[in-house]
Amino acid sequence: MSAIVWDQVGERTYETGTKKGVLYQQAAGGTYPLGVPWNGLTSVSESPEGGDANDIYADDIKYLVLRGVENYGGTIEAYSYPPEFEECDGSAQLMAGVTVGQQPRKTFGFSYVSTLGNDTEMDNHGYKIHLIYGASASPSSRQYQTINESPEPINFSWEFKTVPVNVTGHKPAANMVIDSTKFTTAAQIARLKALEDVLYGVDAHDAIPATYKETTDVAYNSSKTYYTRSGTTTYTYTEFAGSSFVEGTTYYEVDTPAQPAVQGSDPRLPLPDEVLSILSGT
Numbered sequence: 001m002s003a004i005v006w007d008q009v010g011e012r013t014y015e016t017g018t019k020k021g022v023l024y025q026q027a028a029g030g031t032y033p034l035g036v037p038w039n040g041l042t043s044v045s046e047s048p049e050g051g052d053a054n055d056i057y058a059d060d061i062k063y064l065v066l067r068g069v070e071n072y073g074g075t076i077e078a079y080s081y082p083p084e085f086e087e088c089d090g091s092a093q094l095m096a097g098v099t100v101g102q103q104p105r106k107t108f109g110f111s112y113v114s115t116l117g118n119d120t121e122m123d124n125h126g127y128k129i130h131l132i133y134g135a136s137a138s139p140s141s142r143q144y145q146t147i148n149e150s151p152e153p154i155n156f157s158w159e160f161k162t163v164p165v166n167v168t169g170h171k172p173a174a175n176m177v178i179d180s181t182k183f184t185t186a187a188q189i190a191r192l193k194a195l196e197d198v199l200y201g202v203d204a205h206d207a208i209p210a211t212y213k214e215t216t217d218v219a220y221n222s223s224k225t226y227y228t229r230s231g232t233t234t235y236t237y238t239e240f241a242g243s244s245f246v247e248g249t250t251y252y253e254v255d256t257p258a259q260p261a262v263q264g265s266d267p268r269l270p271l272p273d274e275v276l277s278i279l280s281g282t
Helices: 186-200 272-280
Strands: 014-025 035-038 041-046 053-058 061-067 073-078 092-095 098-100 108-118 122-137 156-162 165-167 170-173 175-179 211-214 227-230 236-239 252-256
Touching (some): 014 122, 014 186, 122 186, 122 272, 227 252
Antiparallel strands (some): 014 108, 041 073, 053 061, 108 122, 122 156, 122 175, 165 170, 211 252, 227 236
């Protein structure tokens, strides 16, 4: 083993920020089928409770320490909230534009992203995706103030508690964190992208053809694929089968690869076992 070295270049890491908030109302069966953006998010404070130590004595000595169950909760702060959150905050809509309070509070899931930085890449080092399950919001106070020479918007605040969900092979949990810096290979990055597509949804689109650009190579490179072009207003690109450039012929390379048709999908919050399945490729 080698000696410990502190604060090496690239290892001075930090975490900051909160963005890309998404609300997922819980549906029957404990699923979270449809996410909506939570704009104006200013802060998410995680405040676990419980886990208190209970000292056990025997044989005239301190025999062991037992700890109680840990409960996960926190506080969400924002300048605004999605209309779908009103039901989670104890409001019910009587008609368009009219709501009443003191109603049953819907359970919800939530996700947000924090930024990872270090001393070389700063805020571009990576990010963490935070997933929260089984949350319910507590009633909160709101203070409306007169508009003056230094007006400030209301920063809404909601405390929330959670009920854990099942995690195969582990105790139930109410929160999950995915660290992007641990996904480094092409396959791992693709699986992380697949999870984000589930969390944030995918827009449907028809098949998109490839685009081409004129190559800047002056000589044939056997490791590349070149194309020739025919047509006047509508072009057809044909893969070049030769082994050397022909003088007077213009050759092209793929600029943007073709994309297949995508059906699209709505954003949803997968449960922990499905998250692990997506990220592990199983």
